[in-house]
Amino acid sequence: MGAFLVLPSLRDLPAGLKIAGAAVNGLAGQAQVDPSGSTLHIAVCNGSDALAGATGAGRLLRNDGNILGANAKEISSVVAAAIKDATPALSAMNVGTVSVLAAAALMPVRNGFVWDAAAGAFKLEPCLQQVSCLGCWLAA
Numbered sequence: 001m002g003a004f005l006v007l008p009s010l011r012d013l014p015a016g017l018k019i020a021g022a023a024v025n026g027l028a029g030q031a032q033v034d035p036s037g038s039t040l041h042i043a044v045c046n047g048s049d050a051l052a053g054a055t056g057a058g059r060l061l062r063n064d065g066n067i068l069g070a071n072a073k074e075i076s077s078v079v080a081a082a083i084k085d086a087t088p089a090l091s092a093m094n095v096g097t098v099s100v101l102a103a104a105a106l107m108p109v110r111n112g113f114v115w116d117a118a119a120g121a122f123k124l125e126p127c128l129q130q131v132s133c134l135g136c137w138l139a140a
């Protein structure tokens with residue numbers, strides 16, 4: 001069992017996780033399924049303001065806050081900081097993997113995080129990182 005969360009900005013992540021968590025736990029209870037280890041997919045889709053203002057994460061952006069000019073490494077840093085800030089809410093949802101898709105320099109960047117029980121944190125998983133070409137999205 002997993003969930004897909006679409007957010008206009010990472011600053012909306014705490015509220016979105018609260019809603020998604022209630023929905024996942026409610027559905028898991030109805031279906032009598034344990035959601036432990038499931039995947040939460042997050043799409044951040046508001047262009048230049050998408051990643052600005054996230055707690056902790058917002059400080060990592062350049063001063064101009066222009067996320068469309070940011071490269072994939074900057075996006076990964078911002079997303080990783082937001083996931084770190086959201087760890088308590090994500091832990092409460094019992095998800096094992098978090099996938100975040102965000103815009104970067106006209107190419108979407110997907111970052112994957114896997115729960116590390118020993119560290120008590122989500123760790124960026126390089127094998128789950130992906131940069132997609134804009135042409136691929138336009139053709140879809």
